[in-house]
Amino acid sequence: MSKIYDRRTTLGSSDIAKVIGISKWGDEWDVWLEKTGRSTPKEGFSGDQAGGNMMETAIAMEVGKRMNLSFVPGPDLSEAPSIGSEPWMSARVDFRGRVWKGRSWKCGLEVKTLRKFDETWGPNGSDLFPPDKAAQIAWQQTVDNSYPFTILAAYAWSSYELRLYKVKRSKSTEKALVDHCRSWWEDHVINDVPPEVTGSSACSNGLSTLFPAPERKVYRTATDVELRLVDAYRSLSDKVTVIQAERSEIGNLLKQCIGSDYGLKPQEGSPLVIYYKHGSSRRLRLLSQDDSE
16 A cells, blocks of 8 residues: 655645635744644545545546547546645646647646635636735645646536636736745744744644643743733633623524524525524534535
């Protein structure tokens, strides 16, 4: 059985949006914990990711028909990714496209699957798509310098709709990414300096790793700055307690309004909230555009 490539040794395309602060799936603390060996890299796919990954080949075949190209899969998780101009740079592109039996690559292909298209996805053929996807593709193009543009293929399960976006290379964007990420790698991985504190769970986990609980209860006299932080934390905690109580009351009012129904919806549009069965009781849940109720 082949060994999974150790992704802790490089910055890959899935890390970039977190490093530059535009990912909704994590921040630079997630990347720092992984690259410095303080957390274990996630391997394989689960849930929606697994289903989406199984569809990639079929989507690539459909795109190939539309573009009259043959798409060849990139390296999988058991293989080393492409390495860029510096050893800490890596990327895995989903597919590379070429004409039948051609030698040179015409484009890259990045496939994304999702439940529904939201406002961050523009019409088919436009240049509007989520910024974290743009960052990922720009990094792939930076590392794998073998094709002039990338096709981003996005498929929405709920509407059976496939949208294609052409992403041209930008030398200025690529240079800016390399400069920023080189500095980040040197500061936070080579020199092992933690990123600035954020409100993320990864930051909280990282601080617990950096500062384990002491064996003895030793109290240090607080500085003026620390006293202000304590006051701010206490004030916010009091506000959270009040907000949580108000939220609980409004939630119970909604449960009473829904009663024996399943949920509520406007006169036109998608459902707003459901009161669903959970074990022997029921739970209230607000729905978003990504939910397929």
